[in-house]
Amino acid sequence: MTQPWLVVGLGNPGPAYAATRHNVGAMVVAELCRRAGETLSSARGLRAETARTRISDAGLGMPAAQAVPVVLMRSRTYMNDSGVAVRKVADFDRIPVGRIIVVHDEIDLDLGRIRIKAGGGDNGHNGLRSMRSHLRSGDFLRVRVGVGRPPGRQDPADYVLKKFAAGERAEADLQVSLAADAVECLMTQGLGAAQNRFNS
Template sequence: MATPWLVVGLGNPGPAYASTRHNAGFFVVDEAARRGGVSFSGPRGMFADVAETRLGASGFGAIGDAVKVVLAKPRTYMNESGRAVKALCTFHKIPVDRVIVVHDELDIDFGQLRIKLGGGDNGHNGLKSTRAHLGSGDFYRVRYGVGRPPGRQAPADYVLQPFPASMREDVLVEAGRAVDAVELLVSEGLAAAQNRFNS
């Protein structure tokens, strides 16, 4: 039986944060769950909302020759995301090299994605916490570009602001592209995903 994958979208819980740039990871795993035809629940001790689906040649929601994928949205705040990641890895026996973390990225313009394995935290508290709890930074990252704040606005304030209503459709399109990237990463590997999406 193939080892399952864990796809974690980083964000903050609660309606106050639901449409903010910092919750881009949540948008992506929500779209993955929609494609997979599954809904989230909150299993005890996991510190996250979790949905399980399968991924095969037809994408999420595949049956037959398909690998199990655990989708998760931590219910902790961003700086404690690693608690959920660690609990899920332990429970489902998922190694670090089968973990994909989807997160907002200030250093990439909106409308662009980057897929990578390992690397630093770049000041992102969700990545920092995940690295600390896993004891390794060698997990995959799907970086959803949100761009830099305008003028002298502090990055911390910028990422906690909602995407403008005028961008809502584009935000969902980008979430869909990020799910495509996750599907390709799992099915064909890092090089294939980077060649297609790290444009």
């Protein structure tokens, strides 16, 4: 059997953070769950919410002979400790670092842009820093979802904890859907095809 995928949507837990820029990764995982017809539920002892499905060329959650298992997750820890939960889930399901896809906000990309890459540093992102520390590797796949840079001299840490402005909601919703498409493409067609299609 082909090794399963682990798709991690970075964010902070709780309704106060649900619609913030920093939680765009968690929004993408919620969209993937919707497509798969699955619901995230607390995974006992793993400090995460997970949903289990499968993917094939027929789509996410569709029955097919060659379907590959997929674990969708978001951490129940705060962003700075994301790696704790990711490591627990990866160990539990025996998923190697190269089969982990992390979806996260990226202030160095404008709203509406997506970039897919394999490996790299954390670029000041505390969720990525925690993952690299706990996994002892940065060689996971990343779907970077642009949220834009803060205006003026606003602190980036404050900016990403703000909700999308009313005029940005439609663009943000479209971007979440496109990022979910990118995750599916990564799993079914590979890194090169996903980059060619989605990197902007």
